[in-house]
Amino acid sequence: MNRLAQLPAEPYDDTTQQEEAATLGMWAFLATEILFFGVLFAGYTVLRLLRPDAFVSGSRHTDLPLGTLETAVLLMSSFTAALSVRDIQLGGRGVACWLLVLTAALGAAFLVIHGVEYRADYRAAIIPGIRYAEVGPLAAPKQLFFLLYYITTAFHGLHVLIGIVLLAVTAVRVQRGDYTAKSHWPLEIATLYWHLVDIVWIFVFPLYYLVGRA
């Protein structure tokens, strides 16, 4: 049954209005997310300009192959998320649910790969405040790089985790047949969120893995 078309929630006149509100609400929420991450990116820019040497030295510690793999996994997950929306738009041929499950699984894979990176960092003792054994004149400023790296990737990882739960719930609803080609905004906004998670990573990856590690 299509549950959405039947009952608009309390303050709305009809489901179109509800859809508009929910979609705008998600976009507005994404705008606030950009400002949350914006602080970390601004901090990165300022501190990098202050201590370029330490940042260059720090960025040699990130794992480029694993980072590239993570990027590929996350981009692929955004692709499968978009495909699942497309499937519902075309009337739903039963693959939308599995595409969402695949998206969530790719998200989980991303977190696992990141966990591998964190474990290697712990062994190399480059986690400020927890296990940090760098020495030399750059030890103090280098921890700024690592600190921002951990805060940014952990905050991003938290978003991935929330996204996985969101996608799983949406997958169940798709399977239950809640959405039709005309009315499927909860699916739309869930994938919108997932794309933001992806886009943020597109900025994290070059800043921490690619720039100036030569």
Place this chain on the structure above:
Amino acid sequence: LSYLTDGNTLRSWLFTHDHKRIAILYAVSITFFFFLGGVAAALIRLELATPAGDLMTAETYNKTFTFHGVVMVWFFLIPSIPNTLGNFLLPLMIGARDVAFPRLNLFSWYLYVIGGLFTIACLLLGGVDTGWTFYTPFSTMFSNSNVMLTVVGVFIVGFSSILTGLNFIVTIHTLRTTGMRWFRMPLFVWAMYGVSLVMMLATPVLAMTLALIAVERLFGVGIFDPALGGDPLLFQHFFWFYSHPAVYIMVLPSMGVVSELITASVRRRIFGYRFMVYSIIGIAVLGFLVWGHHMFVAGQSMYAGIVFSILSFIIAVPSAIKVFNWTATLYKGDIAFGAPMIYALGFVGLFMLGGLTGLFLAATALDVNLSDTYFVVAHFHYIMVGGAVMAYLGGIHFWWPKITGRLYSEAWARFAAILMFLGFNLTFFPQFIAGAQGMPRRYHQYPPEFALLNVLSSAGAVLLAAAYLLPIGYFLWSFRYGAVAPANPWHAEGLEWEAASPPPTHNFDEPPVVTDGPYAYTHP
């Protein structure tokens, strides 16, 4: 069946989705915090009544003004008008049944309460001494007080602010009734739109910055600590990127309220409606670009200082447009001096004085002398207390009959409004002089030559306290014994006056249809 009588259990209040009931929940809780912050203010004025530090130690004094600042900024001023009057009136004014996300609205209130509990816990465990600004590295490396608790409390209440802003933006975009076009919206709704943009886009920066402070304290690392390679100036940039727009979170809603109060009391259309709208949006946008004027003496580059100074002068333009247009609305008007109008006129005068002294502080050379003196304290109290609190109380009086269905005692209300205006000026005007003569802020003792000015200020604080307590008395009396109010006791324009007083749970029996712009008063 009005929203007040639709369910009498505690449960029906604590789990309500009705924007009007949530507004009442906010009103009660922010009043509590207002008096809590007020007690701290009273203690500060009591200490400063004599030059010697005789009432409390320097440390206790630091904790007192920090508590006063934290509570008044985040638990009173920021939520004051948006979360009470805004919650109550916004859906009514645009002809909607509720805000777009009613459950999110209730959730915002719970976040506010949880944040408040953290702050009270901090007080009970001994307080925090960093000042409401949490400047690093003092807040991260040196302070031994309850910085973590306070930071967590403010972090949580920040989300209440973000979600309210988001809710209002979506409400205004999607729930306007038939015929309520953008340029037919009352200025209060426009002010809510402007303030929501600021709450939504500035507060995340504060939240993230406070989270970074928490990380620094927990793990002993230093993004902002120069001893560990970090940059304390970066903290100030982040902090003021939120906290300067926060001033507009306090003042934009006041401007919206005052526009409603003045038009209804003069019975005229607002002068230059479109320019009033543009200046609201102009202030909201420009407000993001002036934060550096808090850091002229903090060591930012001279060129940054010059740019921030120019931008700060520019933001005075839309503010001045508003003052001129309110004045022009009064011109040749048939002015009724009810309590709301006295508050509104008080707002215009005090806001103007606060704004003009802001220009002194925006001038880079002059600011070197005035920075961290009582001149700054007087300046922002003119904006926040003289401006925001006056407008808030004016609004509460104006819409009291709508909210409660009762009329208040006009004589008492006028008396309190005038007493407040006098008490306010007596409290804060001497501080301009003391500051200009060089009295620094944030000390519990001072040289004896400032004694007279401080005695005047403390005496004014007594009047001010009395003027704040009076409304509690006559409002409670009115709520129980006041004359029953008709739907539109002031014969004011606006959709909220078409609903019953107090409105039923779903506001309107039929969705209203709008055919004209706001303030369609016919002037004799």
